[in-house]
Amino acid sequence: MKKLDIDDILNELGIDPNKPGEAPARPRARPTPFLPGPDATPGPNFSAPPDATRRTKPGPGNPAQGAFLPSSPSSQRGVGRSITPRTYEPDEAEIVSTRSPEQPSSPIGEAMTSIHQPDQPGALTNSELTDLLLSSGAATQQQLAGAQQIMRQSQGRRLLDVLVEQGAIEAKVQECVATVSGMGFEAVDLGKGLEGGFDGKLIQRLTLEFCQQHMVLPLRQEGLRPVIGVTRPDTAFLSDEIRRRLGVPAVRLVLVTGFDVRGALEIVGGPMKSQGEDDVNDILSSVQETDVQVEKKSESEVDLERAAGENPVIRYVNYIIQQAVKEGASDIHIEPGDKKMKVRFRIDGELYEMMQPPPAMSAAITSRIKIIANLDISERRLPQDGRIRCAVAGRKLDLRVSTLPCGYGEKVVMRILDTRSINVKLEDLGFDENTMQLWRGLINAPHGIVLVTGPTGSGKTTTLYSSLRTLDKTSMNISTVEDPIEYHLDGITQTQMHDKIGMNFARALKALLRQDPDVIMLGEIRDQETAVTAVQAALTGHLVLSTLHTNDAPSSITRLVNIGLEPFLVAAAVNGVLAQRLLRKLCSVCKVEKEPSEEMKEFLLMQGMPSDKLWTGKGCDKCRNSGYSGRVGIYELLVVDDQLRDFIVRSPNVAELRRLCAERGMTTLRADGLKKTASGKTSVEEVLRVTESAM
Ligand SMILES: [Zn+2]
Numbered sequence: 001m002k003k004l005d006i007d008d009i010l011n012e013l014g015i016d017p018n019k020p021g022e023a024p025a026r027p028r029a030r031p032t033p034f035l036p037g038p039d040a041t042p043g044p045n046f047s048a049p050p051d052a053t054r055r056t057k058p059g060p061g062n063p064a065q066g067a068f069l070p071s072s073p074s075s076q077r078g079v080g081r082s083i084t085p086r087t088y089e090p091d092e093a094e095i096v097s098t099r100s101p102e103q104p105s106s107p108i109g110e111a112m113t114s115i116h117q118p119d120q121p122g123a124l125t126n127s128e129l130t131d132l133l134l135s136s137g138a139a140t141q142q143q144l145a146g147a148q149q150i151m152r153q154s155q156g157r158r159l160l161d162v163l164v165e166q167g168a169i170e171a172k173v174q175e176c177v178a179t180v181s182g183m184g185f186e187a188v189d190l191g192k193g194l195e196g197g198f199d200g201k202l203i204q205r206l207t208l209e210f211c212q213q214h215m216v217l218p219l220r221q222e223g224l225r226p227v228i229g230v231t232r233p234d235t236a237f238l239s240d241e242i243r244r245r246l247g248v249p250a251v252r253l254v255l256v257t258g259f260d261v262r263g264a265l266e267i268v269g270g271p272m273k274s275q276g277e278d279d280v281n282d283i284l285s286s287v288q289e290t291d292v293q294v295e296k297k298s299e300s301e302v303d304l305e306r307a308a309g310e311n312p313v314i315r316y317v318n319y320i321i322q323q324a325v326k327e328g329a330s331d332i333h334i335e336p337g338d339k340k341m342k343v344r345f346r347i348d349g350e351l352y353e354m355m356q357p358p359p360a361m362s363a364a365i366t367s368r369i370k371i372i373a374n375l376d377i378s379e380r381r382l383p384q385d386g387r388i389r390c391a392v393a394g395r396k397l398d399l400r401v402s403t404l405p406c407g408y409g410e411k412v413v414m415r416i417l418d419t420r421s422i423n424v425k426l427e428d429l430g431f432d433e434n435t436m437q438l439w440r441g442l443i444n445a446p447h448g449i450v451l452v453t454g455p456t457g458s459g460k461t462t463t464l465y466s467s468l469r470t471l472d473k474t475s476m477n478i479s480t481v482e483d484p485i486e487y488h489l490d491g492i493t494q495t496q497m498h499d500k501i502g503m504n505f506a507r508a509l510k511a512l513l514r515q516d517p518d519v520i521m522l523g524e525i526r527d528q529e530t531a532v533t534a535v536q537a538a539l540t541g542h543l544v545l546s547t548l549h550t551n552d553a554p555s556s557i558t559r560l561v562n563i564g565l566e567p568f569l570v571a572a573a574v575n576g577v578l579a580q581r582l583l584r585k586l587c588s589v590c591k592v593e594k595e596p597s598e599e600m601k602e603f604l605l606m607q608g609m610p611s612d613k614l615w616t617g618k619g620c621d622k623c624r625n626s627g628y629s630g631r632v633g634i635y636e637l638l639v640v641d642d643q644l645r646d647f648i649v650r651s652p653n654v655a656e657l658r659r660l661c662a663e664r665g666m667t668t669l670r671a672d673g674l675k676k677t678a679s680g681k682t683s684v685e686e687v688l689r690v691t692e693s694a695m
Helices: 007-010 049-055 063-067 090-097 107-115 127-135 141-153 159-165 170-181 192-195 202-208 206-214 236-246 258-269 280-287 299-307 309-328 359-372 433-443 460-470 505-513 529-538 553-561 567-573 598-608 642-649 654-663 669-676 684-694
Strands: 218-222 225-230 251-254 290-292 332-336 339-345 348-353 384-392 395-406 410-416 448-452 477-480 491-496 521-524 543-548 574-586 591-594 614-617 628-639
Touching: 007 049, 049 384, 090 654, 127 141, 127 170, 159 170, 170 251, 170 258, 192 258, 202 206, 202 218, 202 236, 202 258, 202 299, 202 460, 206 218, 206 236, 206 258, 218 258, 225 236, 225 280, 225 359, 251 505, 258 591, 309 332, 309 339, 309 348, 309 384, 309 395, 309 410, 332 359, 339 359, 359 384, 359 410, 359 567, 433 448, 433 460, 433 574, 433 628, 448 529, 448 553, 460 543, 460 574, 477 505, 505 521, 505 529, 521 529, 529 553, 529 567, 543 553, 553 567, 553 574, 553 628, 553 654, 567 574, 567 642, 574 684, 598 684, 628 669, 642 654, 669 684
Parallel strands: 225 251, 448 543, 448 574, 477 491, 477 521, 521 543
Antiparallel strands: 218 225, 290 384, 332 339, 332 410, 339 348, 384 395, 395 410, 574 628, 591 614
């Protein structure tokens, strides 16, 4: 397929890269669409040319134009190569360097640009440079031919980068570029650390971020004139920006290698996010529009899509969704920030920052998601909820989308509702044998209340669904009341709650009871009316499954009393409570055995656990260096028997109840977790982290 060129992207975005005289003057920050303030209209500081001003108007009827404004002045200046592979800032200087002949630059600068002139794919027109590369041995004929081939296929790339990929040595190539462009070439000695020949103070004055963003390495002061290493010769704007930032009349630019810049900046500021030229083009080129198929497209939507920027944005959004599915994420967070947009995925319960879309695309990404979620794209001041039905790699997915206006635009969160993740067999939930047997007894009882408890995201719904699926749907009438219905269950009547119109849990439950039910699953018991109705249902011969928000099993009993149930009703109706959490599993690729410390041994012995061997995840690519991949449940099951009923009637406090349960041999959440550390499923740290609140 055709590789996307940055100019193509800009064209798609309605920014004309060829327009002369636009580069230096740009509108200030993107007008916040829902906060018409001084920023939204040209103020005294506003020095944009008329055509730029025109584009800043965020007309609701023309979302694309409003959407594609450059977002920050600093990112629009200077020759910038993006450092993060997933970030690409199409800035003017880059455009100028590749396109605009009027731009003041050295003849060699122009010659260099002609090498990566996108309009002439593969044309290595600068014979002076190629001759020198060959004669100096910096590149072989074969490497040059290979580079030519690659540049023909993927336009807009730099010869240097392609040659280095082909095996040429960056320093040698860069030296040739320096010679041809009449600049000096210098290398630093990274082995000497901070003494390696670069200027840490100047880096600080320019800011590390700026240096990283523009691949700039200050080398030293020469009198009043700082010597600054850059990685490309066509740097007119960059030089202006550096002078401005340092407050000096002149700087001397020399060429250095990208390797040296990255190495030195890492010495100063720690690891840079990533290296190389793996930019948005590469991301986009690997994603087809059809990779993620959105269902239900109407004519009008297609038009809106065109307005929202077409290919690059659609592909980028597809890429986000694809990656999320590939990484097994449960949620996608897309957050506009001051300068950058952030995309984070929740994987195994934790948020990871995954990518930073190009700022120029930010608004369009939000618009695109709103379009496919059937939301009103012109409404930016109110939160909205929608749904996207799509197929990724042949897998049908539902995404529940919600938007929320925030400081820098709209934050979008997409919950990935993957039927596969909820389709877990009861046997695969991680119950130990004893718990499994007791649990099966509870869910197969003819009547009574069975509760699953734990915080949000602890897998309660999965447990309930898995349990319901084991019941005989042919001979029983099984119904649910949910808020919201996230997954469809075969053979089960599911009812959606609507609090706004008075369809609350209690009312739905009362209606269900007139429908001759056998088993009822109630999304949650959170008020007295629902609790009372649930007890009535249980005491009149129905099995009621529901959830509560409590930390552990014993406190569910006292919670029901606190909600307003008489203790004797709780004792009579409740058959059992299952408390649960999800623990991250150690990554199967990188987990290794580890000798426990003396303290740890002591701790484990105190908990009555074997202490000779533990496991840990070293971290690898597969687990994003977290050492964990996938999750497993831990459980604490309280079965209410006659002795416990007698006790509950006396309305004990939580501590008493807990003590009694412990005496009777109930496995606590923590104990169940520690058992799972012995078999190498998870780590002690993880167990302690997750069960902290349960103790
Ligand atoms: Zn791993």
